[in-house]
Amino acid sequence: MNEEIEGNANPTPTKIILRPRGGVFITGNFIIIDEEGKEMPKKEAVSICRCGASNTMPLCDGTHKGLSF
Numbered sequence: 022m023n024e025e026i027e028g029n030a031n032p033t034p035t036k037i038i039l040r041p042r043g044g045v046f047i048t049g050n051f052i053i054i055d056e057e058g059k060e061m062p063k064k065e066a067v068s069i070c071r072c073g074a075s076n077t078m079p080l081c082d083g084t085h086k087g088l089s090f
């Protein structure tokens with residue numbers, strides 16, 4: 022586990038929001054580990070694709086808007 026998350030006495034709560042017919046929006050104190058086990062660059066918020074059509078996987082790039090997903 023990342024020390025930045027574990028050692029923070031007053032962490033920002035992590036929110037995971039399932040957007041209607043869109044990505045999974047994550048804000049707060051979190052890390053993302055990619056499929057190769059590498060930690061992705063830290064951001065304050067990300068949207069993870071759940072439609073499978075993004076050109077920037079695993080991140081949502083808005084492609085879902087043109088789909089009947």
Ligand code: FES
Pocket residue numbers: 042043044045069070071072073074075076080081082083084085086
């Ligand atoms: S959910 Fe947005 S591109 Fe897939």
